[in-house]
Amino acid sequence: MPRSHGLAASWWWPKPQVGNTHPGATSPLGMVSACAYSGAYPTGYGRYKKGTEGLPEEMFDRLQASGFTHFQQSGTGAIRKYYNYVRVTPMVQPLDELGQSWPLHDEIASPGYYAATLDTGVRSEITVGEKVAVHRYTFPEQRSARVVIDLSIGGLSIDLGRTVPLRAQVESMGYGCAQGTVVMEGVPLSVYIEVDSPGWRQMLWYDRRLVDGGTRLDFDSIRHTTLRPFGLIFMGPATAGQTIEVRLGFSLRGHEQARKNLERECGQTRPAFDTVHADTRDRWRDTVGKVQVEGGTTARRTVMSTALYHSLIKPCVADDESPFWPTSGPYAFDICTMWDIYKTQLPLIAAIAPERHTAILESLIRVCEEEGNFPIGYRMARGADRFFRQASALAHTALSDAYALRPQSIDWSWALVHMVDDLRRMYGEDFFEHGVVHPITHTLDLAYAHHCTAQVARALNDHRLADDLADLSRGWINAFDPATGLLLDSSFYEGGKWNYSFRLVHDMAARIALAGGDKTFIDMLDQFFGYGAAPVTQPGVRPLPAEMRRGFALNRFEGLNNEPDMEAPWSYHYAGRPDRTAEVVNAALTWQFGTGRGGLPGNDDSGGLSSWYVWASLGLFPVAGQNLFLINAPAFERGALTIGDQEFVVETSGHRETPIGADGIDRTPPTQYVQSATLNGKALHGAHLSAADVHKGGRLHLKLGPEPSAWAQGVRPPSVSDLHAP
Known part of the structure; x- marks a missing residue:
């Protein structure tokens, strides 16, 4: 992690600076991932214990693995569902030693590919397709080599981190074929297995003992106390x-669909590793190729590419794979969570992977139809952990933006029915009756969701409904204390009232007036972002509660360490100070991200943080739910987004490189400020664009300079009340 300097040194972050990502093989927004498994928090890969505050504490003193598992989280924290199902372990030891971990050497990772050498001398390579994984193991000379498949494993080697199958069945079908199903937290995960191991024996095993002559194991009821490991051995x-190839097709709808998934993605060629790898590599090239940048240092381009990659791992979209409704169509899981992804990641997916974006929204609508409400978080488990403490009604923002861009495949009348019904559920009933609800941030969420739903209702010509919803959307003001200009005292999820007080509500003009006007609002923001403040001390390993309380009491920007702060730098835009936005964003891009391990300022949270980096580097920020982008000085000389068959270009003149500060030199890179702007050759006087302008393609030219200018100070981004309209 770069050592912070200047403005960034005054920020305080409570969470570990480790990103919580893994280097395993993935496919863009695909169903399956695969990686080395150590049991460490939170992905199953790595060395750290569970930690949500301060510096991470080591669980192991080395990188190690007991095999290679499937289905990992990406960038999440205390998610309570850690997957890591179906462990494949190449061994030169007896079966009794299954579960032992060996040091990892010579790791290589690239999109769709992961490789490492175990200390046993086995070179291990993994690639994945959308619904399949292919392993290739190269053995040293060995009289008795083994490939062991453990279907009983799940979760992590931490307290309360293990996932035990409720029911299971595994069948050896002979000639290198097998199949199995494990029911994990109510979800039936089926796998169809092919193993190329000429001349090797194939057997079932249970409790680390071979099952002679058996071809099938069935477990009707498993508890933590009765679980004994089981699986197959070759x-x-x-x-x-000598190489052994293991091919696994996965499905949530049974063995037969798992087999068909394997056939479809592996084709007729055997071995299939190179075919699957090439297909996934091409998918990654096509997807990440939708964003191109020019200029910048090597380090900055590396961080940008990595951020773009991390932004496209989750959510998992598995067409025709829902285990909960029988009809065909998209099924999305690992929406972990809407609180993390709705501001930055979903708008990025909407731009560069619009079909997948529509599939995610269609899946959310179907979940609401089947389960009764839009989820805040949705994993591979029915009705599991809706994360209601985090937020309320966030799907409405994504749906409102999607309607403004008009994806043709969504039934909007039906979507509106669910949007309206969902507003009355959980905290929504209290909001409807009293106009305010605690935790107070849910008041902001619900007011905003009413605004977003009103936009869809009005577009569908239901004006009476739209007017009623718009009236309720004004309830955001009930969340604030006019005496302080901040939110009311309340409980807050992972933050304090300062962190949440600078969210971009739909009426920022009125919100600034409530705070006392531009100057007072800017002064509050300056205090929050640490202008003139001394550097702060960050929490260490196992920080004491008193240390954390002192940090929170600073009422300071958490340096992108958490979701409530993501949009706060752009609040300056609404008070006529885009130059301040430029300073804060430049400090974050420069001092909060790096190229080494720990180069992310906190949990990547499914890609929400990385998506922030992508947008900020391009000089754009999406205001979710308002069909709006805010403009800022970009980090690159030129950037381009390919959206459908159109290209939106952000180009600059006067751009100057600002290197990432990983070298530790005590200097503050110069901030660049927008001096003037044109859109398609016409002068642009405000620091904002509609999302429709971006999605239809065009050319935004920004003239940059070393000093703040008067550009966009008088033309503010739109607000419902339009108090600052020219």
């Missing part, structure tokens, strides 16, 4: 350099 002699 064993025989290996010559030096």
Whole structure:
């Protein structure tokens, strides 16, 4: 992690600076991932214990693995569902030693590919497709080599981190074929397995003992206390350099669909590793190729590419795979969570992967139809952990933006029915009756969701409904204390009232007036972002509660360490100070991200943080739910987004490189400020664009300079009340 300097040194972050990502093989927004498994928090890969505050504490003193598992979280924290199902372990030891971990050497990771050498000398390579994984193991010379598949594993090696199958079945079908189903937290995960191991024996095993002559194991009821590991083993002699290929097709709808998924993605070619790898590599190239940048240092381009990659791992979109409703169509899981992804990641997916974006929204609508409400978080488990403490009614923002861009495949009349019904559920009933609800941030959420739903209702010509919803949307003001200009005292999820007080509500003009006007609002923001403040001390390993309380009492920007702060730098835009936005964003891009391990300022949270980096580097910020982008000085000389068959270009003149500060030199890189702007050759006087302008393509030219200018100070982004309209 770069050591912070200047303005960034005054920020305080409570969470570990480790990103919580993994280097395993993934496919863009695909169903399956695969990686080395150590049991560490939170992805199953790595060395750290569970930690949500301060510096991470080591669980192991080395990188190690007991095998390679499937389905990992990406960037999440205390998510309470850690997957890591179906462990495949190449061994040269007896089956009794299954579960032992060996050091990892010579790791290589690229989109769709992961490789490492175990300390046993087995070179292990993994690639994945959308619904399949293919492993390739190269053995040293060995009289009795083994590939062991453990279907009983799940979760992490931490307290309360293990997932135990409720029911299971595994069948050896002979000739290198097998199939199995494990029911994990109510979800039936099926796998169809092919193993190329000529001359090797194939057997079932239970409790680390071979099952002679058996072809099937069934477990009707499993508890933590009764679980004994079980699975399949393939064993025989290996010559030096001999490769064994393991192909796994996955489905949530049974063995037959798992087999069809394997056939579709692997084709007829055997071995299939190179075919699947090439297909996934091409998908990654096509997807990340939708964003191009020019200029910048090597380090900055590396961080940008990595951020773009991390932004496209989750959510998982698995067409025709819902285990909960029988009809075809998209099924999205690992929406972890809407609180993390609705501001930055979903707008990025909407731009560069619009079909997948529509699939995610269609899946959310179907979940609401089947389960009764839009989820805040949705994993591979029915009705699991809706994260209601985090927020309320966030799907409405994404749906409102989507309607403004008009994806043709969504039934908007039906979507509106669910949007309206969902507003009355959980905290929504109290909001409807009293106009305010605690935790107070839910008042902001619900007022905003009413505004977003009103936009869809009005567009569908239901004006009476739209007017009623718009009236309720004004309830955001009930969340604030006019005496302080901040939110009312309340409980707050992972933050304090200062962190939440600078959210971009739909009437920022009125919100600034409530605070006392532009100057007072800017002074509050300056205090929040630490202008003139001394550097702060960050929490260490196992910080004491008193240390954390002192940090929170600073009422300071958390340096992108958490979701409530993501949009706060752009609040300056609404008070006529885009130059301040430029300073804060430049400090964050420069001092909060790096190229080494720990180069992310907190949990990546499914890609929400990385998506922030992508947008900020391009000089744009999406205001979710308002069909709006805010403009800022970009980090690159030129950037381009390919949206459908159109291209939106952000180009600059006067751009100057600002290197990432990972070298530790005590200097503050110069901030650049927009001096003037044109859109398609016409002067642009405000620091904002409609999302429709961006999505239809065009050319935004920004003239940059080393000093703040008067550009966009008088033309503010739109607000419902339009108090600052020219």
